[in-house]
Amino acid sequence: GAVVSQHPSRVICKSGTSVKIECRSLDFQATTMFWYRQFPKQSLMLMATSNEGSKATYEQGVEKDKFLINHASLTLSTLTVTSAHPEDSSFYICSAAGNLGQETQYFGPGTRLLVL
Amino acid sequence: EDQVTQSPEALRLQEGESSSLNCSYTVSGLRGLFWYRQDPGKGPEFLFTLYSAGEEKEKERLKATLTKKESFLHITAPKPEDSATYLCAVQPIIQGAQKLVFGQGTRLTINP
Numbered sequence: 001g002a003v004v005s006q007h008p009s010r011v012i013c014k015s016g017t018s019v020k021i022e023c024r025s026l027d028f029q030a031t032t033m034f035w036y037r038q039f040p041k042q043s044l045m046l047m048a049t050s051n052e053g054s055k056a057t058y059e060q061g062v063e064k065d066k067f068l069i070n071h072a073s074l075t076l077s078t079l080t081v082t083s084a085h086p087e088d089s090s091f092y093i094c095s096a097a098g099n100l101g102q103e104t105q106y107f108g109p110g111t112r113l114l115v116l
Numbered sequence: 117e118d119q120v121t122q123s124p125e126a127l128r129l130q131e132g133e134s135s136s137l138n139c140s141y142t143v144s145g146l147r148g149l150f151w152y153r154q155d156p157g158k159g160p161e162f163l164f165t166l167y168s169a170g171e172e173k174e175k176e177r178l179k180a181t182l183t184k185k186e187s188f189l190h191i192t193a194p195k196p197e198d199s200a201t202y203l204c205a206v207q208p209i210i211q212g213a214q215k216l217v218f219g220q221g222t223r224l225t226i227n228p
Contacts, residue, residue, distance in 0.1 A: 002162070004159075006159075032214055034215075034216075042220070043203065043218045043219060043220045043221055044160070044203070044218050046215060046216070049213065049214075049215065091157075093159045093160075095159075097214050103214060104150065104162055104165055105150075105162075105214070105216060106162060107152070107159035107160045107161070107162075108159050109158055109159045110157070110158060110159045112157070
């Protein structure tokens, strides 16, 4: 149990385009989903937290207009990187958690984004 | 400020050579401490959650322990397939939030 998927696993795009990444919890209902980014040989940095049906909460320094998050259902959250630039190239990972307070976060396999 | 420090940064062991990874933390209030394993190019895989000092959990060759200031991940007789980056994270007690604060990880290499 506790499987989280992400799509696509890898994407290459031109500078200025927008990219959407999907995160799905396959076998449980995720009341909260999290989006992280990870640079090579560094740890995970939380970008934002999203609760189903409400606006995402962004971490300090993360531009909410650039990284649009939608959590429309208990099994799906999307991250859209708008007007992507080469500095947005990174490994984006989502995680999902239930609603019991001490719930473990289960992570997706990640999406490698390369902006040319 | 909530903070997690893992040591060592990298560790090389021979197959069968047991060792321990350290996770030191400072947090205003601890809801839980989590260990994850991450393979290159993949998302973290959940290993353990510890909630209170004195708690221990085991899974195959791994055992995690917790005190009020640190956690250890003990690896007994490791095999090459245990090579990965091991991440420690704390979940502070914050009303209405389930954030994790991650350490930098320990890159473990087990040589055959």
